[in-house]
Every structure is written in C-alpha cells, then in structure tokens.
Amino acid sequence: MAVTTEVKDYQNLIGGCLQPHASDEFLDSIDPSTGLVWARVPKSTEEDANKAVDAAKRAFAGWKTALPAERAARLRQAASIISANGAELAALETKGNGWVIRETTYGMIPVLVKLWEDAASEATVGGRGQTVPTGPSSFSYTLREPYGVIAGIAPWNAPLFTFSIKAAYALAAGNTVIIKPSEMAAASSLRLAELLADAFPPGVLNVICGTGPDIGTALVSHPDVAKVSLTGSGGTASAIAQATAGKPKPLILELGGKSANIVFEDADLDRATESMATASIFTGNAGQICVGGSRILVQRKVFDDVADRLRKRMQDLALHRLGHTLDPRTTMGPIATKAQFDKVRSYIDLAPTEGATLLFGGRSGAELFPGSPDLSGGYWVEPTLFAADSNRLRVCQEEIFGPVAVMIPFDTEEEAVRLANDTEFGLAAGVWTSCLSRAHRMTALLEAGNVWVNTYARVGSDLPFGGVKNSGFGTDSIGEYSREKSCVIEL
C-alpha cells in the first residue's frame, strides 16, 4: 500500500494511560481523498479488550458515587479541551474519513462542544428519581442508577460525534465507558482519548481500537459489560444480538436508514430543492449520513419542475466542489473507504438495469480528476440523481450510504405515506408542504424516529434521536444510560 511521507502511530487509552496493545500488529488508516496510508491504529486483541473492561470495572465504584456536580465539572472540562483543540481534531477527522474540513471545523466541533456541555448539565439533574405516593403506611421512591461498564461501538462515518454522544451521556449518568471506534477511521478518536486522559479519573473513559471480530465481540459479550450501544449496520446489530444471546444485556441500536424526503405540490419549491441539493443527502461527507434523504418522493404535478431545479442546482459547479478535503473551499469529500466506494459504485451501475433513469452525475474515481494525480487515487463519487417509477427497486429499498438519491412520483397524500413507509427502515423522513394540517397528519403517519417538516436533518441534543423498525431502538441519552430502581419503606 502506498504511504504518505509521515505515518503516525496511535495508541489505546486504558486505565488513564496511553498503552501499547498486546499484539505488534497495526491497521493502516487511509486518507480516502488520495488512497494513501497516513496513520496506523492498533489491531487490538481480546487481551486488550479484557484489560479495558477491568480498568472500567475498577473505576466504576468511585465514578458512580462521585457527586453529580463533580461529574458535570469534568464533562465541562472535556468540552473545553475539545474546543481548545478543535482545529487539530477537525483535521484528523477529515483525514480519517474525508468529511470536508469546512464542515468538521465549523459544523462538527461546535456541535461536539455543545454536546459535552449539555451532558454536563444533564449530569446534575438527569440522575434524579421521584417520590411515588403509595398510601400513608409506606414511603416509596425511585432511584436512578448507572448500569456499570458501557461499551460504545462506533462507525466510520462520524467518529468523533458517535464517540461523544455515547461517552458524554453514559459518563454523565455515572457509568464508566469503553469506546471502540471503527478500525476504518480511528485516529481522531484515539487522539481525542489522549486529550481527555486527564479530564477523568483513570479507567472512567477507555478507548481501544480493533476490528469487530477481534475486539468487538469480546467487548459486547464480556460478562462485566452491562450495556452496549452500537451505531452501525443491521448486520453488526444481528452479530451483537447473537453474541449476547446467552446472557442477554440491554442494547441501544442506532442503525441504517432509507429515508423519504417528500415534496408536496403546495411546498415552497425553492426551499425544498435547496435543502435537497445541499443538506439532506448531497452533504459534505458525500451522503454518508444515516438520516440521508435518499428517496425523494415528489407529487406528480411538480415532479418535472423539482427534477429540473435539482439538476440545475447540482450543475452549479460551486455547489458540490469535490477536491482536497483540507481545502476550505471544498464542499464535498470522497467516500470513506474503498469497500464502501465499491458498494456505492455497484448501486450506481445497478440502477439503470432496474429501470431507473440517470438525471445527474454517475461518474466516480479517477474520471473525476483526470489531470490531478494526487487526487486520482481517491474514492470519489459524483453527486448522483436517478428517477424511478417504482419504490420496489433495490436502489430504493437498500441503504447505499453515498451521494445517491432516487426521485419517485406520487399522486395523493395517502400514496406518499404508503411509499414512505414501504421500507424495512424507519430512521427519518422529511415533508415539504405549506399546509399545516397536512404537516401534522404526516408527522403522525410516517414510520420514522425523526420527522422534519420544511427542514431536514434538524438534529441536536435538545431532541431525542433514534430509529424504529430496522433502524434500531433506543437513544444515546442520560435516561437510557441509567435505570430506575423502585424502593418501598414500610413505615
């Protein structure tokens, strides 16, 4: 594998210290904009996983009984550390998975800082139980308690965000945590672990890197891991369910989607198409977002109009500027890994054979950068738009996880609901309409964990975030990282 000149090695954080892993094997981190190796991350083994669980278990008693105000202070310190090191973390995230620097710097870092601060605020109030009237002869109340050791398993598409949303709320509730970043893009998470090493008592936060088969299974099936939170694919969710089947443990599963973005003829089409062209699927990380609005359902009367507007905006070269991901002018990055690139490419090739019509894009790889040898090895995919008559095509049913969307026409509101819900997934949906009654009818009828009207991907720590159907269950929140105990005192 070709390498860039400087290749840095990263280490695990276990028990408050950076530690060499048990084997001498590393995994290459590849910059997806060039295809070159730029870092190496630990290929940890079960021995490292066990060490991390031991450290987290030892730290639990002290962290659980720490005053909420102390936990809050340390979480606030974490927010300050992220803020102070934002430029470095943003650049590592960009190198690791190709999400463009303008968005990791100005979008992601402020979101992370706010997330750790919100978790700090929750730490002081989120762990409170309640008193329950049970008659004059008894006094009853609930205690909210942390679970113990939490394993947080993260994907490659948003490593620092998934690290943060799992760790911050689990720590706020009084759990100790092991984060396993994806082996495909782990450097930013391992550096964040190093930066946070002194923010928490030793063993409270541990971060180890390795593959699913090497350490993922060992972590989730470890008897001392009390709860698992996965953000990832349905296949991994099934593997975890099987690995924990002998001794069932609570899971939070944040999985994939095939979300519908629905445009009614009464919508503000300028706003709807602008959002679709920039924010719902054709994003700075090339559509590799779980909530990507990959099915664009459009009322037949305005279908051609919306298609023309979208095509025109996508043709505007300034809009989707693929290029050096560390260049602040670049607005869309590459696909994060070669395997994912091959998968996205295969769906682009499949669509016309299923009867879909290409409206825009379709090119990939070196053909996008013929005169640019440094970028021609990158995993580039052009923003790609298809039109189809049926929602049953594979490209309309399976998660592609790239900058590829399919437009499908509908006639009535009932048909829009039926098509939107005609998928195994239930993560998100968008509705564009100027009719308030219709907006409320749609939010009630759409089978999705998140529904946005006249906006898209409005996600924040002020609202719960999760999926239904095969998009998973549970949310990374302080409520789900603690459990209620009922206590009755006979007087």
Ligand code: NAD
């Ligand atoms: P993945 O399921 O392949 O991997 C996710 C993590 O699971 C990685 O850290 C991997 O090493 C680990 N893993 C793999 N096998 C394991 C096993 N047997 N036991 C324990 N851990 C194991 O997912 P990915 O390809 O990294 O990420 C893309 C997927 O994540 C997409 O489906 C996307 O929709 C989903 N996603 C969902 C959300 C959400 O909030 N719902 C957010 C981001 C991504």
